[in-house]
Amino acid sequence: MRLFSTLVPLIALFTPTLAFYLPGTAPRDYVEYESIDVFVNTLTPMLNSKLRSLISHDYYDERFHFCQPEGGPVKQPESLGSILFGDRILTSPYELRMLENSTCQTLCRSHVPQEDARFINDRIREEYGLNFIIDGLPSSEMKKDSKTGEIFLDAQGFNLGDAETDPNRPALNNHYDIFIQYHARDSRHFRVVGVLVYPRSVDSMIAGEPGPDCFANRQLHLSEATDNEFFYSYSVSFIPSDVPWGLRWDMYLHVFDPKIHWFSLINSLVIVGFLVFMVAMILYRTISKDISRYNAVDLSEEVQEDYGWKLVHGEVFRVPERPMLLSVCVGNGAHLVIMCVVTLIFALFGFLSPSNRGSLATVLLICWTFFGCVSGYTSARTYASIGGDQWKSNLVLTAVLFPVVIFTLIGLLNLFLIGASASGAVPFGTILAILLLWFLISVPLSIAGYFLGMRHGAFTHPVRANPIPRQIPPKPWYLQPIQSAIIGGILPFGAAFVELYFVLSSLFGNRAYYAFGFLFLTFSVVALTTATVSILFVYFTLCAEEYRWHWRAFLIGGGSSFWVFAYGLWYWASRLSLDSFTSVVLYFGYLFLFSLLDFLVGGSIGFIATYFAVRRLYGSIRVD
Numbered sequence: 001m002r003l004f005s006t007l008v009p010l011i012a013l014f015t016p017t018l019a020f021y022l023p024g025t026a027p028r029d030y031v032e033y034e035s036i037d038v039f040v041n042t043l044t045p046m047l048n049s050k051l052r053s054l055i056s057h058d059y060y061d062e063r064f065h066f067c068q069p070e071g072g073p074v075k076q077p078e079s080l081g082s083i084l085f086g087d088r089i090l091t092s093p094y095e096l097r098m099l100e101n102s103t104c105q106t107l108c109r110s111h112v113p114q115e116d117a118r119f120i121n122d123r124i125r126e127e128y129g130l131n132f133i134i135d136g137l138p139s140s141e142m143k144k145d146s147k148t149g150e151i152f153l154d155a156q157g158f159n160l161g162d163a164e165t166d167p168n169r170p171a172l173n174n175h176y177d178i179f180i181q182y183h184a185r186d187s188r189h190f191r192v193v194g195v196l197v198y199p200r201s202v203d204s205m206i207a208g209e210p211g212p213d214c215f216a217n218r219q220l221h222l223s224e225a226t227d228n229e230f231f232y233s234y235s236v237s238f239i240p241s242d243v244p245w246g247l248r249w250d251m252y253l254h255v256f257d258p259k260i261h262w263f264s265l266i267n268s269l270v271i272v273g274f275l276v277f278m279v280a281m282i283l284y285r286t287i288s289k290d291i292s293r294y295n296a297v298d299l300s301e302e303v304q305e306d307y308g309w310k311l312v313h314g315e316v317f318r319v320p321e322r323p324m325l326l327s328v329c330v331g332n333g334a335h336l337v338i339m340c341v342v343t344l345i346f347a348l349f350g351f352l353s354p355s356n357r358g359s360l361a362t363v364l365l366i367c368w369t370f371f372g373c374v375s376g377y378t379s380a381r382t383y384a385s386i387g388g389d390q391w392k393s394n395l396v397l398t399a400v401l402f403p404v405v406i407f408t409l410i411g412l413l414n415l416f417l418i419g420a421s422a423s424g425a426v427p428f429g430t431i432l433a434i435l436l437l438w439f440l441i442s443v444p445l446s447i448a449g450y451f452l453g454m455r456h457g458a459f460t461h462p463v464r465a466n467p468i469p470r471q472i473p474p475k476p477w478y479l480q481p482i483q484s485a486i487i488g489g490i491l492p493f494g495a496a497f498v499e500l501y502f503v504l505s506s507l508f509g510n511r512a513y514y515a516f517g518f519l520f521l522t523f524s525v526v527a528l529t530t531a532t533v534s535i536l537f538v539y540f541t542l543c544a545e546e547y548r549w550h551w552r553a554f555l556i557g558g559g560s561s562f563w564v565f566a567y568g569l570w571y572w573a574s575r576l577s578l579d580s581f582t583s584v585v586l587y588f589g590y591l592f593l594f595s596l597l598d599f600l601v602g603g604s605i606g607f608i609a610t611y612f613a614v615r616r617l618y619g620s621i622r623v624d
């Protein structure tokens with residue numbers, strides 16, 4: 001059985017043809033009239049033409065006055081990743097029974113005072129959507145791709161209300177038409193294979209009548225001047241479907257314009273091809289010519305002055321400035337690289353299917369915890385190789401510096417979320433769990449990795465550093481550290497930005513991202529580009545007799561983060577129209593965090609690649 005359809009050959013390439021069901025995703029058979037649970041998740045802003053907010057709200061936030069089940073809502077168990085990604089899943093008062101159609105059921109009578117009416121109207125204007133979860137499937141709307149004409153299910157949620165018709169008088173959707181698509185396994189067993197919800201606004205309250213009239217022809221507008229009374233109601237229809245249970249997610253996994261993914265990939269490959277070609281030219285022509293000439297001159301014992309990169313052979317392995325910080329950055333960057341690679345491999349094997357809510361975040365977190373040893377090991381070997389001698393401080397800083405910076409940043413953003421009483425705020429228990437994971441597993445592993453790294457020791461260098469540093473001649477502007485980082489960063493960023501757009505859109509649009517085949521290839525291409533660009537720039541730098549290359553290699557590798565940040569600014573200006581201050585702070589907080597992580601990832605790739613290239617380069621010449 002196939003877990004995902006093979007929408008694009010590339011995804012097919014990486015999609016296992018055998019499905020394996022992870023716990024919680026096993027199919028469930030219902031008999032006729034068996035009750036089906038409806039769970040409610042947080043309200044999230046929808047990404048239609050523009051995204052207006054980044055804050056999600058609890059369904060049972062008292063200002064909404066949604067109907068509550070008898071005895072109060074009950075929290076459902078969730079994975080750590082699901083909580084981190086903002087899911088808060090609770091029970092609801094809806095009563096659904098397999099194959100039982102119903103029309104105009106009253107959910108409850110709701111009373112909304114005027115101050116909360118204003119709150120609700122504002123949320124309608126910000127295009128908030130409701131999210132139901134029925135038998136593990138998100139409520140969705142049926143949509144048609146305007147380009148390909150394909151029908152797909154958009155699991156962004158459904159509108160809280162409608163403010164588009166008249167922004168001054170938003171209409172609240174208080175009636176939901178729920179369509180459950182079911183698949184009959186035999187005459188007695190049925191499975192849920194699709195959930196569609198179409199909300200409507202209907203002023204169904206009629207004076208003197210005890211129940212609602214769901215077919216009244218007026219919309220419901222909440223008044224901000226008086227208190228409001230109205231009904232919440234719903235209808236349910238069960239519709240037979242041919243789709244078997246194993247394929248039920250296919251309708252949700254719609255690739256918007258697969259051509260663009262291909263275009264992006266080809267674009268990246270062209271950039272990489274160009275770069276690799278340039279580096280190959282330089283390495284195999286210039287350098288081999290250099291090497292044979294340097295070596296030949298020495299052999300003929302003619303007195304000729306060295307020039308170019310050979311001149312600085314006595315300087316390249318001099319201890320760089322701030323070796324401590326450099327090795328900590330490289331170690332933590334390598335940690336993140338391994339985390340990303342392993343997570344992407346998991347994704348390629350279909351472990352991160354959207355039916356496991358939050359599995360992406362969970363796997364990221366687990367990889368991050370258990371690959372703590374990578375940061376220690378890399379940092380130890382880097383620090384020893386570049387000539388640092390305070391290994392104890394290095395060990396401590398490697399294990400704590402960046403995690404503390406990142407936790408602090410996330411903690412501050414969390415405070416903002418709590419201030420806005422948003423449900424995206426990470427609960428205390430989860431924070432504690434993550435801190436324990438970090439302190440009890442990640443930190444010890446990092447220390448163990450550090451000791452192993454120290455045992456393996458420093459890399460040997462082909463040439464020794466001269467005792468007296470050389471003068472550095474003036475060099476062109478583009479070889480200054482910051483300038484070269486910004487120029488060098490264009491290429492990796494250029495290889496990534498189309499895919500980045502999709503990642504951002506699905507992150508903010510609350511949609512499942514699953515084009516992991518593309519993402520994996522893009523990541524590989526970007527890593528290769530980063531390594532090549534760093535080597536290239538460092539080669540130019542050494543040719544200009546500037547031997548302080550260590551930090552340059554790291555900065556150039558991380559240079560794409562400048563562009564990622566700039567791109568985030570552009571995305572904010574063009575695709576978002578965030579109204580509240582909290583949303584803006586959150587957006588820039590996350591953007592900064594993302595850029596910082598990108599800086600570490602790119603920087604460490606650049607540094608490590610350049611380090612081995614430089615070592616190789618100077619190992620190939622004869623030095624007297």
Ligand SMILES: *[C@@H]1O[C@H](CO)[C@@H](O)[C@H](O)[C@H]1NC(C)=O
Nearest residue numbers: 099100101236237238239240
């Ligand atoms: C329920 O409603 C749907 C659509 O209106 C219809 O196709 C189906 O036959 C109905 N089922 C029953 C048991 O009446």
